[in-house]
Amino acid sequence: MGDVVEQGQPSRTALSIALIRAAHQLRPSPRLFEDPLAASISGFAVGELPEQWIPELLHPWILARFRVAEDAIGAAVAAGTRQLVILGAGLDTFGYRNPYPDLRVFEVDHPSTQAWKQERLRAAGIDVPASVSFVTADFEQERWDAALEPAGFDRSVPTIFVCLGVVMYLTERATLNLFARTAAFDAHTELVVDYVDLSAARSPERRAVGDPVLAEVADQGEPWQCYFAPDELAQHLRALGFDAIVDASVPEVLSRYGVDAAAKYDVFSGHILHAARR
Numbered sequence: 001m002g003d004v005v006e007q008g009q010p011s012r013t014a015l016s017i018a019l020i021r022a023a024h025q026l027r028p029s030p031r032l033f034e035d036p037l038a039a040s041i042s043g044f045a046v047g048e049l050p051e052q053w054i055p056e057l058l059h060p061w062i063l064a065r066f067r068v069a070e071d072a073i074g075a076a077v078a079a080g081t082r083q084l085v086i087l088g089a090g091l092d093t094f095g096y097r098n099p100y101p102d103l104r105v106f107e108v109d110h111p112s113t114q115a116w117k118q119e120r121l122r123a124a125g126i127d128v129p130a131s132v133s134f135v136t137a138d139f140e141q142e143r144w145d146a147a148l149e150p151a152g153f154d155r156s157v158p159t160i161f162v163c164l165g166v167v168m169y170l171t172e173r174a175t176l177n178l179f180a181r182t183a184a185f186d187a188h189t190e191l192v193v194d195y196v197d198l199s200a201a202r203s204p205e206r207r208a209v210g211d212p213v214l215a216e217v218a219d220q221g222e223p224w225q226c227y228f229a230p231d232e233l234a235q236h237l238r239a240l241g242f243d244a245i246v247d248a249s250v251p252e253v254l255s256r257y258g259v260d261a262a263a264k265y266d267v268f269s270g271h272i273l274h275a276a277r278r
């Protein structure tokens, strides 16, 4: 993790992403993702949301990954999944909107971000149902998952892991270990993760949008440091036993949802990957 969390500060990028979800609720078309709690957990009234430093061009990618994840959660629950683990949950609100009575939710995050989130939940008056458990972890630690079972996680129960906007902040070693631990269970396991491919040649037009974003996240103490070429992460996951892998570029994902999939959304060659291990 970058300097911010090393200094015990909560993740500021997590707040920025929640604000994008909140702002999206005001724009009906195209509606990619519904999150009626995003504004209040961010600490703002819907009509008083602050300006965002993340350019609007990038919002569809950020929104699309939540949509893919929540669609995947619904399908997994219908097929028997009973546990959701949100890795690097930030200000994710799924656990407090969870429509599936039999789904337990484990939110895993760095202690400083999670403590701040719990303050935000209290301040916003958002009820945390008994189905949600909070687990603190540092993904740079080899056994980051050691606190899952004490929180009630059951390794024999089918589980979906969701990891959005996280791996770019980790070292590659930590990212690969993160997924190796998710594959260390006997039960059916699914994973939804997004990643960026900065090694892809980027046009000057894309760099004009992307480079200030990279500079800003680094200034916020959360520099990006982990990238994968297309199919590279899929190969790692296959080696871990994931056998059903759908790895789609952001424009491909957006076109599934009827959004103009112009390359302009592809500033970082973002990908959203859904894998299953049976």
Ligand SMILES: C[S@@+](CC[C@H](N)C(=O)[O-])C[C@H]1O[C@@H](n2cnc3c(N)ncnc32)[C@H](O)[C@@H]1O
Pocket: 001, 002, 005, 011, 013, 014, 017, 018, 087, 088, 089, 090, 091, 092, 108, 109, 110, 113, 137, 138, 139, 140, 163, 164, 165, 166, 169, 170
């Ligand atoms: C950009 S935020 C994304 C939050 C949320 N998934 C979302 O999409 O809104 C990155 C998240 O990863 C978490 N994170 C980053 N590095 C971590 C680490 N080494 N261990 C645990 N959590 C980490 C941060 O605390 C933060 O919640």
